[in-house]
Amino acid sequence: MVQAFCDWLSNTPVSLKIQTILWIIPAVQTVHILCVSFVMASMAMLDLRLMGIAGKRQPISRMVDRFVPWVWRVLLILLASGAILTIGEPGRELLNWAFRTKMAMVATVSLILLLVQQVNKRDPKFWENRRIAATAVGVVSLLLWVGIVTAGRWIAYV
Amino acid sequence: MSIFRLCAWLESTRVAAAIRVSTWLFPTIETIHVLSIVLVVGSIAMFDLRLLGLSSRDRSVTEVYDDVMPWTRSAFVCAVIAGGLLFTSSATKYYVNVPFRLKMLTLLLAGVNTAYFELWTRRGIAAWNHATRTPRAAKLAGGISLVLWILVVAFGRWIGFTKQ
Numbered sequence: 001m002v003q004a005f006c007d008w009l010s011n012t013p014v015s016l017k018i019q020t021i022l023w024i025i026p027a028v029q030t031v032h033i034l035c036v037s038f039v040m041a042s043m044a045m046l047d048l049r050l051m052g053i054a055g056k057r058q059p060i061s062r063m064v065d066r067f068v069p070w071v072w073r074v075l076l077i078l079l080a081s082g083a084i085l086t087i088g089e090p091g092r093e094l095l096n097w098a099f100r101t102k103m104a105m106v107a108t109v110s111l112i113l114l115l116v117q118q119v120n121k122r123d124p125k126f127w128e129n130r131r132i133a134a135t136a137v138g139v140v141s142l143l144l145w146v147g148i149v150t151a152g153r154w155i156a157y158v
Numbered sequence: 159m160s161i162f163r164l165c166a167w168l169e170s171t172r173v174a175a176a177i178r179v180s181t182w183l184f185p186t187i188e189t190i191h192v193l194s195i196v197l198v199v200g201s202i203a204m205f206d207l208r209l210l211g212l213s214s215r216d217r218s219v220t221e222v223y224d225d226v227m228p229w230t231r232s233a234f235v236c237a238v239i240a241g242g243l244l245f246t247s248s249a250t251k252y253y254v255n256v257p258f259r260l261k262m263l264t265l266l267l268a269g270v271n272t273a274y275f276e277l278w279t280r281r282g283i284a285a286w287n288h289a290t291r292t293p294r295a296a297k298l299a300g301g302i303s304l305v306l307w308i309l310v311v312a313f314g315r316w317i318g319f320t321k322q
Contacts, residue, residue, distance in 0.1 A: 026312075026315050026319055030312045033192075033196065033311050033315065034199065034311055036196050037195075037197075037199035037203065037311070038200050039200075040197055041199075041204060044197060044200075045225070045229075057221075149189070149192060149196065150189050150193075153188060153192055154185060154189070156185075157185045
């Protein structure tokens with residue numbers, strides 16, 4: 001069924017435009033990678049802060065307030081650029097288990113990030129006061145982000 | 159010995175052969191390369207945005223610098239090591255690849271920009287450390303750095319589409 005959808009999508013005028021205008025895919029991928037850079041750097045710092053390993057000068061709540069709103073905005077750009085790439089080459093993404101794994105991880109880490117943000121809003125001292133929970137969240141989050149980038153690269157190889 | 163001959167020799171090493179032959183070595187090293195690069199670019203962008211007075215204005219320039227630079231440096235070292243291994247696996251093909259050459263040139267320019275900032279612009283930092291409106295030299299350093307690193311990513315991606 002997904003195969004049929006991919007076949008249909010890859011023959012739409014939009015998809016054909018993306019496929020034939022050769023600079024579109026590399027350019028959109030570049031935007032995608034630059035957005036990943038922003039998210040990875042922010043999330044690496046936040047996760048290591050949650051784990052208590054780095055950046056202890058700043059309170060956790062400050063970091064969350066500073067980074068997370070921007071991460072949401074950039075995630076939107078990532079979704080949009082990803083959508084363009086998928087419309088251009090539907091089968092390459094939708095029929096690929098590395099891609100599906102990546103999107104499952106994106107969904108999971110988004111929920112975790114939302115949790116971190118909402119909890120922080122209600123009680124800015126929450127994560128400071130719960131070292132073990134904060135560390136666990138930081139570790140899982142970091143592993144997921146690294147997993148997302150890895151799965152993303154492996155789409156080309158699987 | 160010409161550079162091309164050096165590349166041919168690198169390609170003939172056992173490390174290079176191992177990477178070429180394996181199904182998973184190249185993708186794995188490349189993944190480490192990509193992870194390192196995104197950390198370099200992401201962290202340096204944070205500092206560049208501070209130099210431009212566009213973000214983290216409530217923090218001093220040196221505070222942002224001290225938070226960010228360890229990331230940038232260690233991730234850069236990782237990126238170079240991984241990149242070196244990738245290069246070795248098909249050295250002659252990368253050497254003649256135009257986007258690869260442009261990427262290396264851009265990296266060199268980024269290095270020059272960083273050196274200039276470190277050696278000159280940073281000297282007077284006490285005067286504008288807490289300023290939101292930083293001096294022109296600082297803004298230029300940040301702006302040029304951002305543009306160059308965006309180009310590094312763009313050329314890097316382009317290699318994948320043109321390498322033989």
